[in-house]
Amino acid sequence: MTHSKARRAAGAALVTLFIGTWGTAQIAQAQSPTPADKAIEYRQAVFKVVAGNFGPLAQSAQGKIELPAGAARKYAERLAAISEFTRDAFPEISREGGVKTKAKPEIWSDRAEFGKLLDDFNNATRALANVTVNGSAKPEDFKAAVGNVGNACKGCHDKFREK
Ligand code: ASC
Numbered sequence: 001m002t003h004s005k006a007r008r009a010a011g012a013a014l015v016t017l018f019i020g021t022w023g024t025a026q027i028a029q030a031q032s033p034t035p036a037d038k039a040i041e042y043r044q045a046v047f048k049v050v051a052g053n054f055g056p057l058a059q060s061a062q063g064k065i066e067l068p069a070g071a072a073r074k075y076a077e078r079l080a081a082i083s084e085f086t087r088d089a090f091p092e093i094s095r096e097g098g099v100k101t102k103a104k105p106e107i108w109s110d111r112a113e114f115g116k117l118l119d120d121f122n123n124a125t126r127a128l129a130n131v132t133v134n135g136s137a138k139p140e141d142f143k144a145a146v147g148n149v150g151n152a153c154k155g156c157h158d159k160f161r162e163k
Pocket residue numbers: 051054055058149150151153154
């Protein structure tokens with residue numbers, strides 16, 4: 001191999017190494033969640049727990065399922081507890097990231113209105129927990145309290161969540 005051929009081969013090897021390293025870094029970046037991604041995933045996990053506890057209550061209120069004794073109270077108390085987590089689930093950093101989110105930017109630009117709707121949600125879940133507390137709530141009171149929670153969910157979704 002001539003001197004210049006050897007230099008060219010070494011140069012090509014360096015370019016290959018560089019592209020390989022860069023490519024690997026790109027893949028690693030695409031795969032490892034950023035702090036923003038983690039914050040969005042955390043929020044989505046909180047709302048999964050919201051839905052997981054409200055679901056059986058809504059189905060029961062609609063007569064679709066019959067809950068065992070004590071279950072309505074259990075779900076309602078969990079719902080009231082997890083609803084508090086939603087207040088902290090929208091930090092500035094979670095506004096956008098690599099994770100798909102339906103949260104609208106207005107959440108962060110209209111904090112006052114968004115906070116009011118979160119309060120409505122917290123209050124409605126607390127009221128529902130109070131209705132279920134002794135297990136002998138009148139069906140119409142239970143249904144009304146579940147309906148108020150559903151309306152609070154919807155009120156916020158209509159304004160602050162993408163379709
Ligand atoms: C749910 C759920 C929602 C709300 C909403 C109420 O169970 O997952 O997003 O209730 O449908 O209007």
